[in-house]
Amino acid sequence: xxxxxxxxxxxxxxxxxxxxxxxxxxxxxxxxxxxxxxxxxxxxxxxxxxxxxxxxxxxxxxxxxxxxxxxxxxxxxxxxxxxxxxxxxxxxxxxxxxxxxxxxxxxxxxxxxxxxxxxxxxxxxxxxxxxxxxxxxxxxxxxxxxxxxxxxxxxxxxxxxxxxxxxxxxxxxxxxxxxxxxxxxxxxxxxxxxxxxxxxxxxxxxxxxxxxxxxxxxxxxxxxxxxxxxxxxxxxxxxxxxxxxxxx
Numbered sequence: 047x048x049x050x051x052x053x054x055x056x057x058x059x060x061x062x063x064x065x066x067x068x069x070x071x072x073x074x075x076x077x078x079x080x081x082x083x084x085x086x087x088x089x090x091x092x093x094x095x096x097x098x099x100x101x102x103x104x105x106x107x108x109x110x111x112x113x114x115x116x117x118x119x120x121x122x123x124x125x126x127x128x129x130x131x132x133x134x135x136x137x138x139x140x141x142x143x144x145x146x147x148x149x150x151x152x153x154x155x156x157x158x159x160x161x162x163x164x165x166x167x168x169x170x171x172x173x174x175x176x177x178x179x180x181x182x183x184x185x186x187x188x189x190x191x192x193x194x195x196x197x198x199x200x201x202x203x204x205x206x207x208x209x210x211x212x213x214x215x216x217x218x219x220x221x222x223x224x225x226x227x228x229x230x231x232x233x234x235x236x237x238x239x240x241x242x243x244x245x246x247x248x249x250x251x252x253x254x255x256x257x258x259x260x261x262x263x264x265x266x267x268x269x270x271x272x273x274x275x276x277x278x279x280x281x282x283x284x285x286x287x288x289x290x291x292x293x294x
Contacts, residue, residue: 055169057082058102062094062117063109063133068154072107072133075161091115095123105149105168110134119240121146129171131164146241192243196222196229203229207245211270213238213254223273247285250278263289 088094110117135154150164195202215235
């Protein structure tokens with residue numbers, strides 16, 4: 047049996063996975079090789095979200111393919127302070143996962159060697175604030191800008207969320223538009239919308255817009271620069287309720 051590596055770091059962690067064998071494997075790795083506290087094990091996202099209401103944790107091992115709510119959908123409901131390690135058998139979600147506060151992305155079946163590598167990244171992540179703390183009064187560092195990588199063709203393009211003007215759906219894929227780029231994404235608009243922050247709103251079956259980049263709203267249309275985008279009846283009420291929060 048491998049001797050446990052006791053770093054003295056007492057992280058509270060939660061496993062969320064609908065596969066009992068995957069839960070058992072992660073539980074064994076955690077108990078035998080870390081000093082972390084396993085706060086709980088949940089077998090679907092609704093159970094986990096309910097657990098977190100009364101039991102806050104430092105780290106969530108989160109499966110992506112689950113019934114009811116996927117791991118990506120659950121991640122979108124978590125506070126920005128949540129730290130996540132995604133676990134999945136599918137590599138194609140890797141780029142999308144880093145639009146959330148993701149520390150690592152573990153492909154199943156998870157080996158002990160790969161868990162050790164993740165463990166080092168996790169503990170480095172949580173040790174960093176204490177190690178870099180400066181007791182002398184200085185100006186606050188600027189917050190890191192939110193971004194994600196878009197897989198378009200054979201390339202991964204880094205895109206800042208604040209730069210996105212809108213997404214336009216085209217059947218089984220979508221087009222992301224910024225002032226300088228038009229990137230084709232081989233994902234449905236609905237799937238993209240489920241992973242975006244509250245800065246974005248669906249206004250039409252074919253459009254998701256960045257509310258912060260809107261110039262005006264008139265006659266059931268939104269305007270972003272020279273682009274005129276229709277607001278459909280299906281999405282109008284929810285969208286206008288969001289806008290009313292900013293009307294003076």
